[in-house]
Amino acid sequence: MEKDFIIAGFGGQGVLLAGEVLANGFMLDNKNVTWYPSYGAEMRGGTVNCTVVAADEEVSAVQKSAADFIIVLNQASFDKFTSKVRKGGTIIVNSSLAKIQKLRNDINYVFAPITEIAQEKLGNIKMSNILALGIVSKVSKLISIQTLEKALDNVIPPNKKNLIPKNIEALKLGYEYDLLAV
Amino acid sequence: MATQVFKIPETFRKDFKYTFCPGCDHGVAIRLVAEVLEELGLRENAIVAASIGCSVTIYDFLNIDALEAPHGRAMAEATGIKRARPDKFVFTYQGDGDFASIGLAESLHAALRGEKISAICINNTTFGMTGGQLGPTTMVGQVTTTSPTGRNLEYYGYPIKIAEHIALCEGTAFSARVSLDSVANIRKAKQAIKKAFEVQIHGLGLGFVEILSSCPTNWKMTPAQAHERVRNEMCNIFKPGIYKDVTEGLK
Amino acid sequence: MALETITEKKVLIKGNYAIANAAVMAGCQCYFGYPITPQSEIGEFMSGKMQELGRGYVSAESELAAINMVIGACSTGVKAMTSSSSCAVALMQEGLSYACTDELPVVLISVMRGGPGLGNIYPSQGDYNQTLKGGGNGDYKMIVLAPSNVQECFDLTYKAFYLAHKYKNPTVLLADGFLGQMMEPVEMKEYPYPEIDNSAWCLTGAKGRDGRVIRSYGPLAEDRCEFLENLFGKYKQIEENEVEWEEHNTEDADILLVSFGSTSRNVRTAAKICAEKGLKVGTLRPITLFPFPNKRLAELAQKVKKIITVEVNMGQMVNDVKLAVNGKVPVELIHKGVGTPPSPEEIVSQIEELV
Numbered sequence: 001m002e003k004d005f006i007i008a009g010f011g012g013q014g015v016l017l018a019g020e021v022l023a024n025g026f027m028l029d030n031k032n033v034t035w036y037p038s039y040g041a042e043m044r045g046g047t048v049n050c051t052v053v054a055a056d057e058e059v060s061a062v063q064k065s066a067a068d069f070i071i072v073l074n075q076a077s078f079d080k081f082t083s084k085v086r087k088g089g090t091i092i093v094n095s096s097l098a099k100i101q102k103l104r105n106d107i108n109y110v111f112a113p114i115t116e117i118a119q120e121k122l123g124n125i126k127m128s129n130i131l132a133l134g135i136v137s138k139v140s141k142l143i144s145i146q147t148l149e150k151a152l153d154n155v156i157p158p159n160k161k162n163l164i165p166k167n168i169e170a171l172k173l174g175y176e177y178d179l180l181a182v
Numbered sequence: 183m184a185t186q187v188f189k190i191p192e193t194f195r196k197d198f199k200y201t202f203c204p205g206c207d208h209g210v211a212i213r214l215v216a217e218v219l220e221e222l223g224l225r226e227n228a229i230v231a232a233s234i235g236c237s238v239t240i241y242d243f244l245n246i247d248a249l250e251a252p253h254g255r256a257m258a259e260a261t262g263i264k265r266a267r268p269d270k271f272v273f274t275y276q277g278d279g280d281f282a283s284i285g286l287a288e289s290l291h292a293a294l295r296g297e298k299i300s301a302i303c304i305n306n307t308t309f310g311m312t313g314g315q316l317g318p319t320t321m322v323g324q325v326t327t328t329s330p331t332g333r334n335l336e337y338y339g340y341p342i343k344i345a346e347h348i349a350l351c352e353g354t355a356f357s358a359r360v361s362l363d364s365v366a367n368i369r370k371a372k373q374a375i376k377k378a379f380e381v382q383i384h385g386l387g388l389g390f391v392e393i394l395s396s397c398p399t400n401w402k403m404t405p406a407q408a409h410e411r412v413r414n415e416m417c418n419i420f421k422p423g424i425y426k427d428v429t430e431g432l433k
Numbered sequence: 434m435a436l437e438t439i440t441e442k443k444v445l446i447k448g449n450y451a452i453a454n455a456a457v458m459a460g461c462q463c464y465f466g467y468p469i470t471p472q473s474e475i476g477e478f479m480s481g482k483m484q485e486l487g488r489g490y491v492s493a494e495s496e497l498a499a500i501n502m503v504i505g506a507c508s509t510g511v512k513a514m515t516s517s518s519s520c521a522v523a524l525m526q527e528g529l530s531y532a533c534t535d536e537l538p539v540v541l542i543s544v545m546r547g548g549p550g551l552g553n554i555y556p557s558q559g560d561y562n563q564t565l566k567g568g569g570n571g572d573y574k575m576i577v578l579a580p581s582n583v584q585e586c587f588d589l590t591y592k593a594f595y596l597a598h599k600y601k602n603p604t605v606l607l608a609d610g611f612l613g614q615m616m617e618p619v620e621m622k623e624y625p626y627p628e629i630d631n632s633a634w635c636l637t638g639a640k641g642r643d644g645r646v647i648r649s650y651g652p653l654a655e656d657r658c659e660f661l662e663n664l665f666g667k668y669k670q671i672e673e674n675e676v677e678w679e680e681h682n683t684e685d686a687d688i689l690l691v692s693f694g695s696t697s698r699n700v701r702t703a704a705k706i707c708a709e710k711g712l713k714v715g716t717l718r719p720i721t722l723f724p725f726p727n728k729r730l731a732e733l734a735q736k737v738k739k740i741i742t743v744e745v746n747m748g749q750m751v752n753d754v755k756l757a758v759n760g761k762v763p764v765e766l767i768h769k770g771v772g773t774p775p776s777p778e779e780i781v782s783q784i785e786e787l788v
Contacts, residue, residue, distance in 0.1 A: 195644070225639065226638050226640040226641070228638055229509070229636045229637075231505065232648075241644070241646045245643055246638075246639050246644040247644050247645050247646075248636075248646045248647070249504070249505065249535075249646075249647045249648075250647065250649060251501060252527055252528060254497075255501035255528070258493070258497070258499075258501035259501045260505060261498075261502050262502035262505020262506040262508075263505040263506065264505075265463050265502070265505075266462055266463050266489055266506035266509045266511045267511075267637070270509070270637070287494050287497075288494065288497075288498050288501075291493075291498065295491070
């Protein structure tokens with residue numbers, strides 16, 4: 001097994017952190033895993049993204065031409081990454097900040113109003129990134145939310161541990177989101 | 183009855199050869215450093231960062247541990263030694279070119295950080311070892327091999343007053359300028375070196391002494407004429423004195 | 434970010450943090466550095482950790498000062514290091530030449546970015562020549578270790594300290610921005626190497642003995658010749674004892690792909706794709722760039738039909754590969770000037786063009 005994930009959004013949406021949680025999850029499941037951020041000029045202003053590669057064998061190449069799962073949290077990322085979804089792969093789209101539109105018929109689309117759910121159910125749009133991971137867990141079937149809960153504990157620093165329950169709630173909300181709603 | 187008025191300090195290497203030009207003040211300066219090391223009981227705990235230029239040969243004279251730094255980097259190397267071994271007595275011995283031209287950044291930053299080291303800088307207004315070129319302390323009007331008609335402001339700008347600059351740095355504990363043109367001044371110079379060493383021992387910050395020195399060979403003068411120049415020209419521009427002493431008023 | 438503790442379980446950290454943690458755990462007593470992307474995390478981590486542990490730390494005024502502070506600290510026999518990147522490592526070349534001649538155990542972490550000049554902050558392998566061929570004056574060599582993943586960033590930092598002290602020779606961990614910024618699970622084991630006794634040469638103050646002088650100035654030509662012969666005798670020993678590489682599927686390969694560092698990851702994937710297409714492709718990755726696996730390359734040159742090096746520069750290591758195989762087989766180059774390594778697909782299509 002070797003699976004490629006890309007998480008993309010604009011600066012401040014926490015895409016790097018979401019990637020770090022996901023990568024920690026795969027590590028806890030004893031997979032080999034690599035996390036790699038976009039960095040450089042792209043970091044400011046434009047879209048931010050990170051790649052997570054999880055594999056049973058040693059992870060060799062990180063930056064490939066396509067990914068199995070791509071999570072886009074805004075329209076710019078949706079536009080940029082649609083073409084990078086591997087044939088038969090899945091794109092998870094934050095429909096709060098991107099138009100519902102299916103340009104390809106060889107990939108799976110999952111639309112969810114991630115920002116709105118975070119605002120309505122958690123009162124905090126900053127939870128969007130972790131909520132998205134709950135959806136990833138359900139859609140990919142490659143990682144459980146129990147593992148992601150442990151991964152959160154790895155990533156959240158000691159002085160912010162009080163935020164863990166809220167983050168777990170976000171994971172569950174994402175996982176339980178009715179994918180057929182759209 | 184015969185009285186011994188001069189002896190070579192124990193800190194000198196037994197096999198040292200005197201390699202400086204006749205009338206050069208490096209020999210006197212190194213002897214003063216050796217005497218102060220002995221009087222303060224530092225010989226067996228001292229490490230010197232030697233520099234590039236005539237001053238490099240300090241390790242051929244003094245029987246102490248020494249590290250030869252690249253040109254201008256003695257203060258950085260002394261910083262590294264002291265940070266690795268804060269229990270050691272660490273000092274540099276540099277010329278004006280090394281300390282205040284190529285190494286000015288290292289010198290000022292060591293002073294700003296208040297490194298607990300001591301620095302001796304020999305100012306002879308020229309790059310001595312390479313044949314008497316214009317240096318950072320060459321006086322206005324002074325002829326050197328690269329200022330054939332004398333230092334003029336249009337082409338060369340001004341010389342640096344080192345002791346004053348170092349005194350301005352808040353991490354400096356002691357900064358003085360001395361000259362070696364007379365017995366009385368040599369005694370004062372020794373006092374200043376001692377003070378610059380003591381502030382390190384007491385952990386007060388950087389101890390610095392700029393020593394005005396002759397360079398008869400490159401100045402194309404006799405030793406006596408050269409010392410006249412130190413007294414009459416250099417001391418007017420680079421005024422001897424204590425520019426900073428944090429121990430003043432302390433007891 | 435990231436603890437400095439010996440843990441049984443793996444932790445997911447960036448290459449830069451892996452390097453910094455390993456340095457602290459190896460017993461590095463002093464860190465001196467100046468910020469530059471993409472390795473600034475190392476200095477940031479060290480600033481807090483070294484102060485917490487009461488060890489030496491200076492935010493140096495320049496890279497010139499930083500490398501010379503390391504030289505000063507190393508002259509007292511302690512483990513000391515700096516870290517930097519490309520155009521700033523350029524500023525350290527004078528110090529590195531001195532450190533080689535002074536035979537001091539300087540450790541330099543060099544995290545390559547784009548060049549020449551200011552270049553950019555994207556990953557690169559453009560400083561192979563800077564590191565291996567020396568930007569400083571005179572005849573000298575540094576030991577150079579090239580990690581290809583985050584675990585190796587950690588392990589080879591340990592090794593860099595060990596080899597530097599074992600051979601009294603500056604040692605460089607040559608990573609790149611790709612490795613520095615990437616996160617992978619790392620097992621942070623204890624420092625596995627013996628401590629080297631430096632008491633015979635280090636500067637401690639001349640207590641009960643004559644003063645020691647660590648110097649590079651050699652006024653007499655004859656003495657200097659002898660010194661250089663001895664120095665190169667040491668380099669020969671290093672070549673005999675310390676060369677390290679990794680190879681896969683070389684036994685019946687027609688084509689041998691040679692690459693180092695992060696690029697070798699994509700080369701491995703490219704080799705798998707080639708195998709699926711029926712091409713017999715083996716890979717060799719030097720882990721030590723000096724000493725370079727010359728002998729092994731010469732052996733493989735007897736078996737394979739073609740060697741292709743893959744590099745993120747305009748072709749630097751390829752020259753060493755050519756020297757190693759000495760005309761026995763054609764040596765080709767696949768390269769990309771700067772940035773993340775060429776993708777496996779790009780590598781495969783270029784291999785297909787070349788064969």
